[in-house]
Amino acid sequence: MRLLVKAPAKINLSLDVLHKRPDGYHEVKMVMTTIDLADRVELTDLYCDTIQIISHNRFVPDDERNLAYQAAKLLKEKFRIRRGVAIAITKHIPVAAGLAGGSSDAAATLRGLNKLWGLGLSLDELAEIGAEIGSDVPFCVYGGTAVATGRGEKIEHIPAPPPSWVILAKPTIGVSTAEVYRNLQLQSVNHPDVDGMVAAIKEKNYEKICALAGNVLESVTLNMHPEVAQIKEQMKRFGADVSLMSGSGPTVFGLVQHDSRLQRVYNGLRGFCEHVYAVRLIGERHEQ
Numbered sequence: 001m002r003l004l005v006k007a008p009a010k011i012n013l014s015l016d017v018l019h020k021r022p023d024g025y026h027e028v029k030m031v032m033t034t035i036d037l038a039d040r041v042e043l044t045d046l047y048c049d050t051i052q053i054i055s056h057n058r059f060v061p062d063d064e065r066n067l068a069y070q071a072a073k074l075l076k077e078k079f080r081i082r083r084g085v086a087i088a089i090t091k092h093i094p095v096a097a098g099l100a101g102g103s104s105d106a107a108a109t110l111r112g113l114n115k116l117w118g119l120g121l122s123l124d125e126l127a128e129i130g131a132e133i134g135s136d137v138p139f140c141v142y143g144g145t146a147v148a149t150g151r152g153e154k155i156e157h158i159p160a161p162p163p164s165w166v167i168l169a170k171p172t173i174g175v176s177t178a179e180v181y182r183n184l185q186l187q188s189v190n191h192p193d194v195d196g197m198v199a200a201i202k203e204k205n206y207e208k209i210c211a212l213a214g215n216v217l218e219s220v221t222l223n224m225h226p227e228v229a230q231i232k233e234q235m236k237r238f239g240a241d242v243s244l245m246s247g248s249g250p251t252v253f254g255l256v257q258h259d260s261r262l263q264r265v266y267n268g269l270r271g272f273c274e275h276v277y278a279v280r281l282i283g284e285r286h287e288q
């Protein structure tokens with residue numbers, strides 16, 4: 001049997017870090033939402049008992065380092081599955097970009113194998129398993145819009161933000177999430193108002209969402225890579241209502257509500273940035 005699953009990217013509308021924990025992770029409080037830029041994950045039953053990753057992207061590992069491989073391995077071990085699977089991943093989400101591409105591939109693999117192998121697990125159960133793979137995986141299991149706390153694995157669902165265009169611009173550098181967290185100087189950052197962002201989303205107040213968008217990790221990545229700060233400025237200058245780095249970066253996203261302004265922001269950025277995308281906020285959860 002063969003199953004096709006969509007793996008959408010996320011952006012962080014607000015990202016705060018509260019403190020470093022004894023286990024080395026950071027306690028976060030952030031608002032995440034899905035956008036309609038997605039990888040395609042195709043799962044095919046194999047007769048032999050192996051996990052095979054097929055990806056034609058040179059930045060994506062095709063062995064046990066791939067997060068989708070780790071998702072399949074976990075399910076096989078936990079539920080003593082003696083079937084194999086080929087996981088073909090067509091990447092559309094840029095790699096190491098702050099958009100949770102690998103995490104979303106892993107989450108899509110969990111949702112897909114749950115069906116393919118008839119495991120009957122709930123999304124809550126899949127999210128719990130996903131937390132063993134990475135901090136962003138539980139959110140990606142559900143999709144939608146949520147406040148994530150803990151190290152990112154505790155998910156509280158909130159309604160979708162009002163509709164908007166999202167312009168993404170990714171400079172040609174990759175950023176290591178671990179390195180960004182390691183270099184964070186918490187005593188000197190401006191903490192975003194995450195509760196205010198949640199209220200603004202619930203009120204569907206687009207102006208307030210734009211005013212409250214913030215990400216403490218910008219303090220690290222913008223310093224390490226000044227081109228990210230430049231893109232952020234250009235995005236605003238070309239007419240985005242707000243521009244912010246997503247996750248640990250380096251992708252910068254801009255929100256644009258009016259169609260009339262979309263083309264100007266998109267074309268303006270294309271002038272000096274190779275990877276630019278215009279997508280929509282989805283903000284709605286996956287079905288079981």
Ligand SMILES: C[C@](O)(CO)[C@H](O)COP(=O)(O)OP(=O)(O)OC[C@H]1O[C@@H](n2ccc(N)nc2=O)[C@H](O)[C@@H]1O
Pocket residue numbers: 012015024025026027028030098100103133134135136137150151152177178179181247248
């Ligand atoms: C930046 C975000 O993408 C925002 O959504 C996430 O916080 C990162 O999530 P992720 O990429 O799934 O992160 P993980 O794979 O769990 O962790 C990668 C590394 O980032 C650091 N890390 C991650 C999450 C967290 N809350 N605190 C951390 O300090 C740790 O050094 C960890 O070894």
Ligand SMILES: Nc1ncnc2c1ncn2[C@@H]1O[C@H](COP(=O)(O)OP(=O)(O)OP(=O)(O)O)[C@@H](O)[C@H]1O
Pocket residue numbers: 059060061065066067068089094095096097098099100101102103105106136177247248249
């Ligand atoms: N399925 C996958 N797709 C992309 N990268 C993967 C995958 N599996 C493992 N990786 C590895 O993970 C690294 C980070 O890739 P990813 O695209 O998930 O980063 P990211 O978007 O910054 O993640 P996050 O926003 O969750 O921090 C890559 O450099 C790659 O080596």
